[in-house]
Amino acid sequence: LDTLDKHGLIGNTIVCFTSDNGGVSSGDAYSSSMLPLRGGKGRQWEGGIREPFYFRFPGLIEAGSTCDVPVSGMDFYPTFLELAGIPVPREQVIDGRSIVPLLRGEQNREIAERDLFWHYPHYGNQGGEPSSIIRNASWKLIHYYEDGHDELYNLDSDPGEQNDVIADNRAKASELRQRLDRWLVEVDARFPVPDPQYDPEKEKARLHELEHEMMPELEAQHAEYLDPCWQPNEDWWGSHVTID
Incomplete structure (x- = not known):
């Protein structure tokens, strides 16, 4: 922002800060916590699909204003x-909608009451399961393809998705x-289809390896990183160490 201001561009530049997913909470060597949200990157819960979103456009958006209407990258x-x-x-199919009314601070029922969808028909290295999601206002339904069951959450009262309320809201x-x-x-x-090469015994062996070999190794590695004396190597995770 300082550089834009220095070059006289701040007045007609749109600045948007967001992310394509929540932080990694499992599956990778380096993880973060999305608490109080559940899960993280690659997962179907809010920790995986809810991100920060900051928008700056002088003359349109009131400084310091906030909006609680869910929007999407589309x-x-x-x-x-x-x-x-x-x-x-005219020839383009537009999945999203302009959120300019929200940026102006206006109420817009069409945006606030629309359905939002996610479709994840595969597994992921962070632990994601084949599933599809619909969210409308505070209601969020997750459909799982492995066994066909659904879960229902009220995000207003339960943003951490700890209580499946489908039994009381059929x-x-x-x-x-x-x-x-x-x-x-x-x-x-x-849609996902059953894997003809799936072997439940191999899955059982893999889960045992993860729990008893890989997880203890990762926990020890994470503890090492937290040691005040720990020093990364010169090219840790492909990055360069700088002295500030």
């Missing part, structure tokens, strides 16, 4: 087009599941 494109005064190309879960299934058909989503 909203950036139509938002930037509107701010630049460029019409959306009608809401059914409504959300129908909308999720309809969207998956509309976007021609691809």
Whole structure:
């Protein structure tokens, strides 16, 4: 921001700070905590899909203002087009919506009450499971493809997703599941299929290795990093050590 100001560009430059996922909480050698949110990168919970989002555009956004309406990375494109005064190309299918009304501090029911979707039809090295998600306002339903079960969370009262409330909200879960299934058909989503080479004994052996060999090794490594005397090598994780 100081550099933009120095060169006289701050007044007509849009600055956006965000991330494509939450921090790593499992599966990699280096991890972080998303608490009080559950999970992290690659997972279906809020720790994996909720990110920080800062937006700066003088003359449009009131400094220090906040907004609690959920938005998505797919909203950036139509938002930037509107701010630049460029019409959306007619031949393009636009998944997101311009959030300029929210940036102005206006209420917008169309944005606030829309459905948001995620589709993750595979496994991930951070532990993610094949699943699809729909969120509407405070309600979030997760559908799992391994056994076909659903989970329902109220993010207003339970942002850490500790209490599956589907048993007490069957009608809401059914409504959300129908909308999720309809969207998956509309976007021609691809779905996971059973692996013909799957061997439950190999899975059992792998989980035992993770629990009794790899996890203790990683925990010891993490403890080493926390030692005040620990020093990285000259090219630790591909980075360069600097003296500040």
